[in-house]
Amino acid sequence: MFPKSEKQNREIAGVSILRHWVRAAEGKRAQRNRKSSPHTTCDNSQQAERFMHELGIASSILECVQAEAARRPNSRITKVGVKIGELAAVDCDALQFGFEVLVKDTEWEPVALELECVPRMQRCSKCAYDFRMTEFDPSCPLCGDFSTRCISGEELDIAYMEVEE
Ligand SMILES: [Zn+2]
Numbered sequence: 001m002f003p004k005s006e007k008q009n010r011e012i013a014g015v016s017i018l019r020h021w022v023r024a025a026e027g028k029r030a031q032r033n034r035k036s037s038p039h040t041t042c043d044n045s046q047q048a049e050r051f052m053h054e055l056g057i058a059s060s061i062l063e064c065v066q067a068e069a070a071r072r073p074n075s076r077i078t079k080v081g082v083k084i085g086e087l088a089a090v091d092c093d094a095l096q097f098g099f100e101v102l103v104k105d106t107e108w109e110p111v112a113l114e115l116e117c118v119p120r121m122q123r124c125s126k127c128a129y130d131f132r133m134t135e136f137d138p139s140c141p142l143c144g145d146f147s148t149r150c151i152s153g154e155e156l157d158i159a160y161m162e163v164e165e
Contacts, residue, residue, distance in 0.1 A: 051094055057156070058098035058113075064158055065111055072163060079112045079162035085155040086120050120153030 065080050084090050092115050099113045122133045124140035125147040131140065133153075139146050 054094035085153040
């Protein structure tokens with residue numbers, strides 16, 4: 001256990017890391033904006049809002065872990081695995097960071113978050129071939145047919161939890 005003053009310092013450190021992260025992300029965004037639209041000024045609040053989106057997802061994941069833990073009073077959850085499709089518009093680094101911020105200095109801190117990115121896959125309606133869609137071309141690489149449909153890539157699911165009895 002940390003003495004009280006040291007624990008407070010750790011919390012302060014956590015906050016400054018959060019601010020630093022938002023600033024760094026803003027910098028990246030500003031560079032992108034400069035290239036595409038030089039007259040647009042960088043919108044700081046938009047970047048913070050973006051992180052709040054991932055933080056909200058992290059919070060939902062933690063709620064699922066807490067609900068599962070409540071169902072298993074004699075065991076301990078050590079890891080939660082989440083599947084994220086590339087169409088789900090989730091920044092995996094921001095989500096990982098948001099989860100770490102949420103559980104820091106709580107009883108949930110030992111829970112590891114493992115993210116699995118699921119690529120966008122299409123299935124051809126004509127020949128049933130499954131392929132990874134790249135560069136906005138949905139046509140079947142095998143037979144050339146355009147009637148293909150999305151079969152994965154939109155996931156945002158808890159895949160598993162590791163539990164110690
Ligand atoms: Zn085909």
